[in-house]
Amino acid sequence: MVQKYGGTSVANLDRMRAVAERAVATQREGNDVVVIVSAMAGETNRLLGLAHQITEVPDMREMDALAATGEQVSAALVAMTIHALGGRAKSLLGHQVRIQTDAAFTKARIHTIEGSKVRSTCAEGSIAVVAGFQGADPEGNITTLGRGGSDTSAVAIAAAIKADVCEIYTDVDGVYTTDPNICPSARKIDHISYEEMLELASLGAKVLQIRSVELAMKYGVPIHVRSSFTDTTGTMVTSEEGLEAVVVAGIAYDKSEAKVQLINVPDRPGVVARIFGTLAEKNVSVDMIIQSPSREGGATTDVTFTVAKTDLARCKDLIEQCAREIGGAALEYDPDIVKVSIVGLGMRSHAGVAARMFGILAGEGINIQGITTSEIKVSCIIHSKYTELAVRALHDGFGLDKASAAVGG
């Protein structure tokens, strides 16, 4: 049994005591227990704040050596607390568990984990308290996995030791059908598939790091997202087998993108490839791409796409240069957009879901500026001022306010 506790769950010694009590109780029920901890809430920011007082662009290798101490402190204190409760525990660091990563400091990816150290610690009757978020590259340099990386540590360790479940303890009690802050009728989801969870990224990112879901899907590790403040069951994230194929499982929205339009682009082979090739070369990720049917007897077309708002300035420079070279195209930018998505495995077998979505938005007088679909998701770009209205209308329109109402469409 792997239990991962986030920063708010180990924010102070009282909270750590609750974590230790839960771990000891779980062990006394006959389980091998592995606890993965984040840094105490605020600690990582305190450390990075020190670094940024030294220089605006601190050395990344040293950032990782610095930041990794946050989880080390948590792990040692939680292990001590378990001892103080009469239990047995050992803190383990990334390099001790041999969480081997690449050398991409501050955003390393896990290559391999040896389960042996964790397993032998459990075998001797101890609770293994593993510092999350950290690993070591092949040369032994300390690396970190990026913000929220402790989720990934937890799932990777759960996979390495073939744990029955990876519990992710956080300050909310599960994954919701949409953001409860803007939709009061949002409900906690009991079961959801990895695929849906990935598509609900913008919801899930608040409680689960996306990479950890990918990893869980790859190795078939069931994730249980739950609150460290209560004992209630949270949300199970598992493979879709045995799950009811809900048509719409949740509504996500994402305000982080901006829209770029190229109007009157010459409709010649290679022109579009040229535009997106330039962006890809400079590492500007493009999300949605919409090419309109050609006009003027096939002479010109319009191309619309979205990029992260943080990339917009860079994107402008590149696109304007492209447009000059291609000739003729006018450019428009719009950061005031939101991408609203409906996600559900049941869409695969139910026709007309997208049409129903468009109908609900139209019913509220919301103009759709762009559409993309995947097998289990439909996303619409709309003006950002309609965010709350659209999310609430879709949520209740697809019956998500009523338990199980959305099943079967």
Added chain:
Amino acid sequence: MVQKYGGTSVANLDRMRAVAERAVATQREGNDVVVIVSAMAGETNRLLGLAHQITEVPDMREMDALAATGEQVSAALVAMTIHALGGRAKSLLGHQVRIQTDAAFTKARIHTIEGSKVRSTCAEGSIAVVAGFQGADPEGNITTLGRGGSDTSAVAIAAAIKADVCEIYTDVDGVYTTDPNICPSARKIDHISYEEMLELASLGAKVLQIRSVELAMKYGVPIHVRSSFTDTTGTMVTSEEGLEAVVVAGIAYDKSEAKVQLINVPDRPGVVARIFGTLAEKNVSVDMIIQSPSREGGATTDVTFTVAKTDLARCKDLIEQCAREIGGAALEYDPDIVKVSIVGLGMRSHAGVAARMFGILAGEGINIQGITTSEIKVSCIIHSKYTELAVRALHDGFGLDKASAAVGG
């Protein structure tokens, strides 16, 4: 060139900048530079304070995992600061430098150090910034070397890479003939031998960890104790070759011991062995032992010894049990004592130094309660209320207030 900076020298980002500047300047003079850092002043106490809020007796393995983060933070921040100054640097932790220790958590002893990681870091043009105080046992558990252990790390690394000198930067400008706080005429010593430095433990402990001096002596590493706040030369600690054999190099005092007296102990073979055997078994270290000549026609004797005040309570229990079993002995305890010592290589060849010491104390009306001597040291136990008086009288009586006056006796 190895430079070790204590907690006050890296107490904040400004002080770290001074450390980084000195390291970069030293490198630009053509030296390979290895910097060993302690935790920021106050940080170790903050961390241990957290542990002691959890339990009075925290698990020692976890104490080490916790405390080691203090030096890790310093090392990363100093390395970043060197980068920010345009230099090159890499932080290295105990396990990365392969400082292998035994498994005696919180007071581990170094077994081996590999110089290769430090050397290769220097060879690529980087300053190696090593986290002091820490190592790893053969199983990869993090260990620490005890308070002041960064000095030991520094000397051990200097020995491993055969450095010309190990500079120990601190908040005082060297080793003094005695404690300047109680003797205003105390002077900074320019050169002192390892042997004398070891005997001056109670002075040296404030600026140099004793184990680091033992290690320096073993491997012939010259130590330069100096201030991180100035550029003035401090105290060189080296082998005695080439040093003038000063009769008295310094006056030390130690208030940490308490006196225990067993009166009317039966004077039979094995009785004394029994007493000290019991103490040794329970890890109570005994310092001075004085056995009086037997009385009552050889029937009984008195035994006086000193133990650390912190061990006194445990010692009492053990000794009282012993006394009951042996029968007849009365017990007295006196914590109000001080051990005052004169130290100097020149004593070996100069007779009458001890007698002169007793004369100086007698001249001040100070009663001597016990005496021990070594080849280069004479120690007297006196009432603790005479500490300042005795230190000043001996310091000036042996001419230490006058530069070089003590040479030749």
